[in-house]
Amino acid sequence: MATLDALVAEQVDPGAATSDAQASKLTLQTPQQLYELWERQHWLSQDIDFTQDKRDFANLTDEQKDNLIWVLSTFFIGEERVTTQFSGLVMAYEDEHEESFLTTQQVDEARHMQFFDRFYREVIGIDNPDFDARLDRVREELNEAFGKLFDEALVEAGQRLIADPSDREAKVEFITTYHMVIEGALALTGQNFVTRYMEENDIFPGFVEGFGNVARDEHRHVAYGTWWLQQNAGSDDALAERMQARLQELIPVAAGVLVPPGADPTEEWQILGYSSNEVNEFAFKSLSRRLKAIGVPLQGAPTPA
Ligand SMILES: [Fe+2]
Numbered sequence: 069m070a071t072l073d074a075l076v077a078e079q080v081d082p083g084a085a086t087s088d089a090q091a092s093k094l095t096l097q098t099p100q101q102l103y104e105l106w107e108r109q110h111w112l113s114q115d116i117d118f119t120q121d122k123r124d125f126a127n128l129t130d131e132q133k134d135n136l137i138w139v140l141s142t143f144f145i146g147e148e149r150v151t152t153q154f155s156g157l158v159m160a161y162e163d164e165h166e167e168s169f170l171t172t173q174q175v176d177e178a179r180h181m182q183f184f185d186r187f188y189r190e191v192i193g194i195d196n197p198d199f200d201a202r203l204d205r206v207r208e209e210l211n212e213a214f215g216k217l218f219d220e221a222l223v224e225a226g227q228r229l230i231a232d233p234s235d236r237e238a239k240v241e242f243i244t245t246y247h248m249v250i251e252g253a254l255a256l257t258g259q260n261f262v263t264r265y266m267e268e269n270d271i272f273p274g275f276v277e278g279f280g281n282v283a284r285d286e287h288r289h290v291a292y293g294t295w296w297l298q299q300n301a302g303s304d305d306a307l308a309e310r311m312q313a314r315l316q317e318l319i320p321v322a323a324g325v326l327v328p329p330g331a332d333p334t335e336e337w338q339i340l341g342y343s344s345n346e347v348n349e350f351a352f353k354s355l356s357r358r359l360k361a362i363g364v365p366l367q368g369a370p371t372p373a
């Protein structure tokens with residue numbers, strides 16, 4: 069991500085701040101401000117140039133190709149899941165500012181899925197003409213934890229909200245699942261390490277450009293989730309308890325999504341050369357900064373100062 073974009077991310081998402089002190093100084097943006105930011109941060113998935121990426125992919129060893137395809141498949145199918153499962157939250161808007169922001173988030177997720185689809189067709193070479201068939205092929209890469217988080221927990225939370233969009237406990241559970249765990253703890257962590265791997269090896273410039281745009285969108289999404297939870301769970305004990313219980317339930321599941329095939333989740337593992345300790349520490353630090361901004365600690369942790 070370009071330096072200017074990184075600065076913008078730090079200003080909207082406490083999880084992107086580079087220190088606790090900086091995170092605590094941040095004023096959370098309202099849905100109207102985030103909507104206006106969306107208008108200024110527009111980008112086109114069809115404009116990314118993959119010419120060099122095709123050459124770089126051809127030059128990888130078979131093992132490097134397998135590792136990269138595995139990690140990126142989690143993102144590709146993850147973007148498909150979050151696009152289709154977002155409708156319940158759009159129905160649960162409380163005013164026109166929130167309605168405006170939420171519709172931008174749903175179209176962002178579709179754009180992210182389209183970006184990955186282009187990369188898989190044009191660079192990796194999964195070029196079945198049928199979109200569903202391409203998704204089915206990519207799904208073969210995923211592990212059991214992925215299914216638990218994206219096909220069970222996320223889908224069930226969405227269904228509860230669709231059944232009653234005015235149910236605030238359902239909205240807390242949905243936003244905690246989607247914005248805090250899936251986007252905040254999992255996607256932005258994975259994005260950080262995949263981008264570092266590509267930049268350090270000076271490969272896949274098109275993908276790095278597009279993924280930087282995806283990450284900027286995700287910070288805006290997580291900023292909305294942080295704001296909503298602060299406004300609601302931050303001042304209501306029952307909603308705060310719902311949020312804490314959901315985090316306790318799903319953080320271990322999310323930690324399992326990035327464990328590579330064949331690795332023992334209870335042992336130290338590596339992903340694209342980074343250790344599980346490094347990956348988990350990054351995820352935990354950004355989650356704790358967001359929780360501090362919300363004013364609800366992890367269950368059992370002291371109340372944030
Ligand atoms: Fe996304």
Ligand SMILES: [Fe+2]
Nearest residue numbers: 177251286289
């Ligand atoms: Fe998102």
